[in-house]
Structures are given as C-alpha cells and as structure tokens.
Amino acid sequence: MPIDVSAALSAAPTVSEVSWTERDVILYHLGLGAGVDSLDPAELGxxxxxxxRVLPTFAMVAGRGVSAGAPSRVGMNMPGIDIDLRKVLHGGQSLTLHAPIPASGAAMISSRVANVWDKGKAAVIVFEQSATDADGKPLWTSAMQIWARGEGGFGGDAGPxxxxxxxxxxPDKVLVSPTSTQQALVYRLSGDMNPLHAxxxxxxxxxxxxxxxxxLASYGVVCKAVVDGVLGGDPVRVQSFSVRFAGSxxxxxxxxxxxxxSGDALTLLATCPERDGQPVLTHATMEVR
Incomplete structure (x- = not known):
C-alpha cells in the first residue's frame, strides 16, 4: 500500500536547524513585488x-524551509509515504504565528505528518512544521496540505x-496587487527552484x-496586500492565515x-481580474490581532 497511515502518523518528527539574514528577508519581499515604488516609505520598510519589517509568510522560506521542497521530502523520505510525485499537488497552506519573526535569526524546525485524510479519489497528507527559537519558545506552526491523486479510498477519515x-x-475592501513578468524568477531564489516557474x-x-x-508567492502577495491595505502595515497583527490553492x-x-x-476575523477571496475573476486562493481566512 503506497500510504501506511499508521506508520506515517507514528513516525518520530525530523528536526533541523535553520537560519536566515536580513538579506534573505529582503529577497523574499522583492519576490512578492515589494519596493516597486522605492521612494514610498511604506514600501521601503x-x-x-x-x-x-518581516511578513509572517516569510516562515514558508526561512532557512530554505517549506518552499524549498517539503513535498519532495514527504514523497521520498517520510516513513509510511511512498507515492508518485507526479500525482502530488500543493492543495492548501496554513500558518499560525506564536511570536514576531525576527529580521535575522535561527530556529529549530520539527517536521512530521500530522494527518492523512481519505478524500476517495485522493489522499490528503498534512505535513506540519513547528519552529522554535534558541530558547525553545515557539515562533510559528505551518501545515501544508498535499493532495495525492489516486491514493484515496483506504477507508480513512475524510478530515474537516x-x-x-x-x-x-x-466586501469591506478590495485590494489589487499587480505582479511583474519576472516575479517568479525572483521569488524562486528564496528556495523553490522548480523549473515550472522558469x-x-x-x-x-x-x-x-x-x-x-x-x-506560495500568491500566498505571500495576498498577505502583504492585507497587511498594507487593512492592518496599517503592521505584520505583527497577523495571527494566522489559511488558504486553499484554487488556480494558477x-x-x-x-x-x-x-x-x-468580522471583528478579528477576515474572510478573503483572491482572483485574477485578467481572466474574468478566476479564483487563485479560496477558503481563505486570516485571524488578526
């Protein structure tokens, strides 16, 4: 059986140490389109x-983390998971912030398969990463939903x-974020070198x-748009951010x-106006402080 749910869920977490610098943060922000107006103090920040300032979604690439190839590690190195990587899609992403991410720093990342859900025609593998600082204090927790087509039907829990x-x-607000024709070429330098983007x-x-x-670049672009346009430019106000990837x-x-x-809860819908409002990110929610 390609997925041994019991083995996947009972496996000990893998732990690695990562570090990043201000240069890594700046490169990540440039990959999201920041700084186009270099004379705007808000963009210069x-x-x-x-x-x-550090966008919370930097957690996705800190130390070449999730964005640098977590799906490949799941497919090749995770106990109980043996699937054809051509069947794998990054279906959703969530992030919970426990403390502000410093502009330079280090973290210990603990990675594990947190859940395996049976969607009938597909399995959903929830790959969780938790980061702590040098003193063991939590920084963030992320969860990547990996859709494995053709791997469902094993009688498991369908998930929430x-x-x-x-x-x-x-909507209370509509925010428009242009992207540049070279944006994927810049964003990939933060870790995800998949040729699909170049x-x-x-x-x-x-x-x-x-x-x-x-x-994950779209994920970051939307987060930046909300921080700039709704949260007064303060990234520390983001407590959590969850989405499903609905379109390219x-x-x-x-x-x-x-x-x-609605109070401290935001509901978001990201679409592409050049293609008649085709969805890009759906099921999107953000909790703010």
Missing part, C-alpha cells in the same frame, strides 16, 4: 534593512470541511502556456483580493 463561502454582502518548455509539458507563479497565475497578471471583516 519591506526592502531596506533599516527598520526592516473548511469553510468556503464568502459573506453574502459586498522554463517555458517545461511549463508547456506540464500543460501551461508559460511558466506560472508559485502558489501567470507572472504579469494581477491578484484582486476581496476582504470581509
């Missing part, structure tokens, strides 16, 4: 080491249903007209993010 509906009213011939073999933007985006297209607010 994302790309200049003096008073550098994520809330998908947006409120039946106009090589036109490879992208065509995968069924795309041209290279696409990384899903070509570099040079825009992401339009509709925001509904």
């Amino acid at each position: 994302w790309v200049y080491e003096k008073g550098l 249903e994520a809330p998908g509906a947006v409120p039946e009213r106009d 090589d036109p011939a490879f992208a065509k073999l995968a069924g795309f007209d041209r290279p696409i933007l990384h899903g 985006l070509y570099p040079g297209e825009s992401i339009e993010t509709a925001v509904w607010r």
Whole structure:
C-alpha cells in the first residue's frame, strides 16, 4: 500500500536547524513585488534593512524551509509515504504565528505528518512544521496540505470541511496587487527552484502556456496586500492565515483580493481580474490581532 497511515502518523518528527539574514528577508519581499515604488516609505520598510519589517509568510522560506521542497521530502523520505510525485499537488497552506519573526535569526524546525485524510479519489497528507527559537519558545506552526491523486479510498477519515463561502454582502475592501513578468524568477531564489516557474518548455509539458507563479508567492502577495491595505502595515497583527490553492497565475497578471471583516476575523477571496475573476486562493481566512 503506497500510504501506511499508521506508520506515517507514528513516525518520530525530523528536526533541523535553520537560519536566515536580513538579506534573505529582503529577497523574499522583492519576490512578492515589494519596493516597486522605492521612494514610498511604506514600501521601503519591506526592502531596506533599516527598520526592516518581516511578513509572517516569510516562515514558508526561512532557512530554505517549506518552499524549498517539503513535498519532495514527504514523497521520498517520510516513513509510511511512498507515492508518485507526479500525482502530488500543493492543495492548501496554513500558518499560525506564536511570536514576531525576527529580521535575522535561527530556529529549530520539527517536521512530521500530522494527518492523512481519505478524500476517495485522493489522499490528503498534512505535513506540519513547528519552529522554535534558541530558547525553545515557539515562533510559528505551518501545515501544508498535499493532495495525492489516486491514493484515496483506504477507508480513512475524510478530515474537516473548511469553510468556503464568502459573506453574502459586498466586501469591506478590495485590494489589487499587480505582479511583474519576472516575479517568479525572483521569488524562486528564496528556495523553490522548480523549473515550472522558469522554463517555458517545461511549463508547456506540464500543460501551461508559460511558466506560472508559485502558489506560495500568491500566498505571500495576498498577505502583504492585507497587511498594507487593512492592518496599517503592521505584520505583527497577523495571527494566522489559511488558504486553499484554487488556480494558477501567470507572472504579469494581477491578484484582486476581496476582504470581509468580522471583528478579528477576515474572510478573503483572491482572483485574477485578467481572466474574468478566476479564483487563485479560496477558503481563505486570516485571524488578526
């Protein structure tokens, strides 16, 4: 059986040490399109080491972490998981912040398979990473949902249903984030070197007209848009951010993010206006402080 659920869930976590510098943070922000107006003090705060702010989604690439190839590690090195990587899709991502991420620092990352859900035609492997600082204090916890097509039907738990509906009213705010044609080429330098995001011939073999933007780049772009447009530019106010990846985006297209607010809870929907509002991120929620 390709997935031995018991073995996957009972395996001891793998632990690794990672570190990052202000330069890594700045490069990540540039990969999200920050700093286009270099004279704007708000934008400069994302790309200049003096008073550098850190988006919480930097956790996805800190020390070349999740964005650097966690799906491959799951497919090849995780006990109980033996699946064809061509069947694997990054279906969803969540992130919970326990403390502000410093502009430079180090962390111990504990990685494990937290759940395996049976969706019938697919299995969903929930790959969790928890980060702590040098004193053992929690920094963040992330959970990547990996959809493995053709691996379901083993009689397991289907998992929780994520809330998908947006409120039946106009959004409180609509934020538009342009992307540049070279954005994927910059973002990939933060760790995800998959040729799907750079090589036109490879992208065509995968069924795309041209290279696409990384899903985690869209995740970061939307987070930045909300921090800038709703949270007064303060990334520390983000407590958690969860999404499902619903569609691809070509570099040079825009992401339009509709925001509904209810107290400290935000419901988000990210679409591509150049393609008649095709969804990019759905089932998206953010808890804020």
